[in-house]
Amino acid sequence: MVKSKWAFTILILIFGTVIIVWVYGIFDRQIYGIRQYTPPIFIPQKADPATLRATESGPVIGFNGLKDTHVWLGIPYASPPMGVLRWLAPRPSESWEETLEALYPESPCTQPWSRLSGVDGSEGMVVGDEDCLYLNIWAPRSAAVNSAQTEEQLPVMVWIHGGGNVVGSATHLSGHKLAGTQQVVFVSIGYRLGHLGNFSHRALRNTAETRLDASANFGLLDIISGLSWIKKNIANFGGDNGNITLFGESSGGRNIMAMIASPLAEGLFHKAIIQSGSMRTESIARAENFSDDTVDGYFSSSNELITQLFKDLGIASNRREAKRDIQSIDDENLAGILRNQEASQIVLADLHNPFVTSGVHQIPQLIRDEIILPSESIPTLLAYPTNYNNVPIILGSNRDNAKSQMAFEKENVYWYANIFPRIRDRTKYSLNAIIRSAQTHALAVEKPAELFTKSRLDVDAPMNVFTYRFDWDELQSNSVWNLAEVIGAGQGVEIEFVFGEFISGLSIPNLYDPLSKYSRDVLSKLMMNYWGNFAYSGSPNEGRNMNQPHWKAWSPDGDNTMLLDSEDGGGARMYERRLKIEDLKSRILLFSKELDQYQRCQQYARAFLFSFQSSDFWDEEYYDRIPFQGCKMYKKQLFKNLF
Numbered sequence: 001m002v003k004s005k006w007a008f009t010i011l012i013l014i015f016g017t018v019i020i021v022w023v024y025g026i027f028d029r030q031i032y033g034i035r036q037y038t039p040p041i042f043i044p045q046k047a048d049p050a051t052l053r054a055t056e057s058g059p060v061i062g063f064n065g066l067k068d069t070h071v072w073l074g075i076p077y078a079s080p081p082m083g084v085l086r087w088l089a090p091r092p093s094e095s096w097e098e099t100l101e102a103l104y105p106e107s108p109c110t111q112p113w114s115r116l117s118g119v120d121g122s123e124g125m126v127v128g129d130e131d132c133l134y135l136n137i138w139a140p141r142s143a144a145v146n147s148a149q150t151e152e153q154l155p156v157m158v159w160i161h162g163g164g165n166v167v168g169s170a171t172h173l174s175g176h177k178l179a180g181t182q183q184v185v186f187v188s189i190g191y192r193l194g195h196l197g198n199f200s201h202r203a204l205r206n207t208a209e210t211r212l213d214a215s216a217n218f219g220l221l222d223i224i225s226g227l228s229w230i231k232k233n234i235a236n237f238g239g240d241n242g243n244i245t246l247f248g249e250s251s252g253g254r255n256i257m258a259m260i261a262s263p264l265a266e267g268l269f270h271k272a273i274i275q276s277g278s279m280r281t282e283s284i285a286r287a288e289n290f291s292d293d294t295v296d297g298y299f300s301s302s303n304e305l306i307t308q309l310f311k312d313l314g315i316a317s318n319r320r321e322a323k324r325d326i327q328s329i330d331d332e333n334l335a336g337i338l339r340n341q342e343a344s345q346i347v348l349a350d351l352h353n354p355f356v357t358s359g360v361h362q363i364p365q366l367i368r369d370e371i372i373l374p375s376e377s378i379p380t381l382l383a384y385p386t387n388y389n390n391v392p393i394i395l396g397s398n399r400d401n402a403k404s405q406m407a408f409e410k411e412n413v414y415w416y417a418n419i420f421p422r423i424r425d426r427t428k429y430s431l432n433a434i435i436r437s438a439q440t441h442a443l444a445v446e447k448p449a450e451l452f453t454k455s456r457l458d459v460d461a462p463m464n465v466f467t468y469r470f471d472w473d474e475l476q477s478n479s480v481w482n483l484a485e486v487i488g489a490g491q492g493v494e495i496e497f498v499f500g501e502f503i504s505g506l507s508i509p510n511l512y513d514p515l516s517k518y519s520r521d522v523l524s525k526l527m528m529n530y531w532g533n534f535a536y537s538g539s540p541n542e543g544r545n546m547n548q549p550h551w552k553a554w555s556p557d558g559d560n561t562m563l564l565d566s567e568d569g570g571g572a573r574m575y576e577r578r579l580k581i582e583d584l585k586s587r588i589l590l591f592s593k594e595l596d597q598y599q600r601c602q603q604y605a606r607a608f609l610f611s612f613q614s615s616d617f618w619d620e621e622y623y624d625r626i627p628f629q630g631c632k633m634y635k636k637q638l639f640k641n642l643f
Helices: 002-027 174-183 202-206 219-235 251-261 284-288 302-313 319-328 331-340 343-350 428-456 497-499 513-536 581-590 599-610 619-622 634-640
Strands: 060-063 063-065 069-076 134-140 154-159 185-189 239-249 270-277 395-396 414-416 422-423 465-470 559-563 574-577
Touching: 060 069, 063 154, 134 174, 134 219, 154 219, 154 251, 154 513, 174 185, 174 422, 174 497, 202 251, 219 239, 219 251, 239 251, 239 513, 251 270, 270 428, 270 513, 284 302, 302 319, 302 331, 319 497, 395 428, 428 465, 428 599, 497 513, 513 559, 599 634
Parallel strands: 154 185, 154 239, 239 270, 270 395, 395 465, 465 559
Antiparallel strands: 063 069, 069 134, 134 185, 414 422, 559 574
């Protein structure tokens, strides 16, 4: 009887613990599902008269921030792209006479909620607002105001946030520490996302009144508009408009690569740092056509989106009717229908898109519209320096880049109570991570570094190309979870090292091990110094902070890559890292024992066709004959199940 009571008590305790953990996961710590981590809320501050500044639109006032900074949040750089202004080039912001209190960040741009949205929400929700073209500024309090003397003005660092050009926020992180410790003026820019920011269609193109309005890259136009505002106004905040560094991660890095390729961005920036970026662009045909056209379009092309939208609105009852209506409605009426819909309706139509990676819906973006981007691919443009904006550049990726995505792909990892991750197949997980992470380094770091360097060598231009790999992986690991294995040195982990604040942790609770604080702080200081030096001089070795390992410029031979790691992991050091496109193909085939033929075909398609990295290196013939029996038989299955 006593034993039964004890057994019952233990059972109740276990059950109660499970319930508490489950509730805790739902209401406070969810990774995906009902609720997500919300980044630190910017509490409205008291305006400080010392922060009063003039802009071309009117006066603004900010507040005193941390690390001896002045802060201005939510300054409009363009008019809200709403109603008749949707899918048009950004218009100048309306001027104001009363002082604008820039004390609180504005909403992120309209997007499907994800862990990267920067706001609270749940899966399937639409968050944000179309009225989102704002920027934020952090400047040292000592920054010279209204100074015409270059030596008194500080370098400007402009952050372009990531999120697949579908989600993300300009205020997910604060710039106070980077601005304060590195003595730079820091700016973050919000820009249109998803199909509201990337949309190529004949109805919009044929009714456009200006060349820029006929573009398909409205998010890129927003960034260019933001950079133009910075060029005109940043001196009043202590910044040097002749020394502007763009830096961004993932799609932010992709957008910076687009700025390098775009003739419209010439003179608007002077240096670039691309963290896990990409060279991939899309053709107009892929961005517009139906997926079953002779020249097939992307699975989430503009016509495919409109097809779903027409079904959602009851305009058509099925795909055949929707397709017929789209083809028969004249351009002006179709453009009117699209602009009259709620922004949320556009996003909801896209949520039917089945191709999602790490919570981000994949859409055609960085479209070669011959307005913002030339018709040639970026790898082709980089063959000669006069084809692109030739600036000093840092390119890098993380050792376990793919794990930040794979950890949230439910076929790879199951999160018990939305807190405790469990890898379903450790061997497969590790193997996929190796291949997919190598893909990023080969296509986003090694290949562009090779192209940049060769083109500059041909014309005897400065060899100011630097590359890195981020290896720090000292995450929480215990008997319950092993985030070091699940996430490792995953994509995006390096961001907080650059900003010097460890508060969001990729929106993953309990990401950081308290015992790794010293390691984090040391590496963070080093990386901020490298980034800050680069902003000053165009080299990570020259600027305000000189006492650190020498970072050699990239070269095709010898030690060419800076490895960034903790002191226990060997510290920051140069090492030889060459991973060519051909090496990546070979690596996929190398694991012949671990992978069956379908998996080999899947990995190759991931790397070169269905990837944010680049489809410019896709080889159909090679794909059809991949050892040992080719991939023709798997094409339909792969396209359906790849993501």
